[in-house]
Amino acid sequence: MSHSLNVTVMVDAGTISPDDPEFTAEPQTTTEGHVVAALRELGHRVGVLGVDDCLAEIVGSLTEHPPDIVFNLAEQFRNDRRLDMNVPALLEMMDVRFTGTGPAGLMLCRDKGLCKQLLSLHKIRVPDFLVLEPGQSIRVPKRIQYPVLVKPLYEDASDGIAMASLVKNESELLERARFVHERWDQVAIAEQYIEGRELYVSVLGNDRLTVFPPREIRFGNAGKGGPIIATSRVKWNEQYRQKWNIEYGFAELPEAVFAKVARVCKRVYRLLQLRDYGRIDLRLTPEGRIFILEVNPNPGIAYGEDYAESAEKAGVGYNRLIDRILRLALRRYEPAPIAAHVKTPRTSAAANVAGV
Ligand SMILES: Nc1ncnc2c1ncn2[C@@H]1O[C@H](COP(=O)(O)OP(=O)(O)O)[C@@H](O)[C@H]1O
Ligand SMILES: [Mg+2]
Incomplete structure (x- = not known):
């Protein structure tokens, strides 16, 4: 970037180590640390602002030291992921520029049911699903086919997802739903x-979208009793992955399949109002059908994780990736060129198809 900016990196307060509150130690080992280090290497002046439960502190800090832009890595407020959308909402109200998806996109993706309803309305394939409210008598419709995966509606990081989440019949389904309600x-x-x-597809951009080479998780012992879903143990326990021969790598896809995956993911990205960067998780069936599992407006962008690996494979190294995200965000705040005002608004599903 040509000139140095004042960047405030907003992070979940729990990720700040009391020994290194400004993320200056080397090397950094977390997403937050990697982003802060990259921004510094790019020549920016970087401050870190922790988000916990104190609104006054956030407002005070941003008022006292107004940044040129916030790099938003906060994923919750008051330890509640459902409040993640309010962080950018607050920044909008304060007229502070920030990177990444806004409140609307975060809201659409937070609810795993709402997001699937919207996608199916636009003829994008998603798994058939059923939402189970606590405290209500539940009738499971006949159309539901087993096995079924029971998950919390609003979580991330595979919280609440274990092999026991995969159920074979109605009584197991109800039991697991009760567990989710209670726990x-x-x-x-x-x-x-x-x-x-299972593919992880990283997308970068706004008006023009780049789809990076997808990553894939390979369940080496599927069919031999090993895990077949990315449970929280699979995601966070390397020994467990080794034991069950589970590996992350790049997905080898025929060109036509990649083109189809990229087309669908771009539509999903636009429909759910993602901005700057995002990752779409999907499954590709043996018949070549694409089912969207989940859309992540706040994907992990640690060095070495799927998003950064995919970007790197496409020739976008880590610092360049962080720079691109920052530039994409800044460009969104520039006044639109005159021509944009006379363009037909892109509102219909048809316009979305044409736009990809
Ligand atoms: N409908 C589904 N069919 C097959 N696997 C699924 C399905 N839903 C979730 N999974 C598995 O569970 C993992 C986590 O589910 P996901 O909805 O992405 O939760 P999280 O938001 O916690 O990442 C997925 O990566 C996938 O392996
Ligand atoms: Mg996921």
Whole structure:
């Protein structure tokens, strides 16, 4: 970037180590640390602002030291992921520029049911699903096919997802839904289990979208009793992955398949109002059907994780990636060129198809 900016990196307060509150130690080992280090290497002046439960502190800090832009890595407020959308909402109200998806996109993606309803309205394939509210008698419709995966409606990081989430019949489904209601204190979603390759597709951009080479998780012992879904143990326990021969790598896809995946992911990205960067998780069935599992407006962008690996494979190294995200965000705040005002608004599904 040509000139140095004042960047405030907003992070979940729990990620700030008391020994290194400004993320200056080397090397940094977390997403937050990697982003801060990259921004500094790019020549920016970087401050870190922790988000916990104190609104006054956030407002005070941003008022006292107004940044040129916030790099928003906060994923919750008051330890509640459902409040993640309010962080950018607050920044909008304060007229502070920030990177990444805004409140509307975060809201659409937070609810795993709402997001699937919207996609299916636009004829994008998603697993059949059922939302189970706590405290209500539940009738499971006949159309539901097993196995079914029962998950908390609003979580991330595979919280609440274990092999026991995969159920074979109605009584197991109800039991797991009760577990989600009690342990996670929230609504459960039961989704038809989709068998197939699991791909993680990283997308960058706004008006023009770049789809990076997809990553894939390979369940080496599927069929031999090993895990077949990315449970929280699979995601966070390397020894467990080794034990069950589970690996992350790049997805080898025929060109036509990649083109189809990229086309669908761009539509999903626009429909759910993602901005600057995002990752779409999907399954590709043996018949070549694409089912969208989940859309992440706040994907992990740590060095070495899927998003950064995909970008790197496309020739966008880590610092350049962070720079691109920052520039994409800044460009959104520039006044629109005159021509944009006379363009037909892109509102219909048809316009979305044409736009990709
Ligand atoms: N309908 C489904 N069919 C097959 N696997 C699924 C389905 N839903 C979730 N999974 C598995 O569970 C993992 C986590 O589910 P996801 O909805 O992405 O939760 P999180 O937001 O916690 O990442 C996925 O990566 C996938 O392996
Ligand atoms: Mg996921």
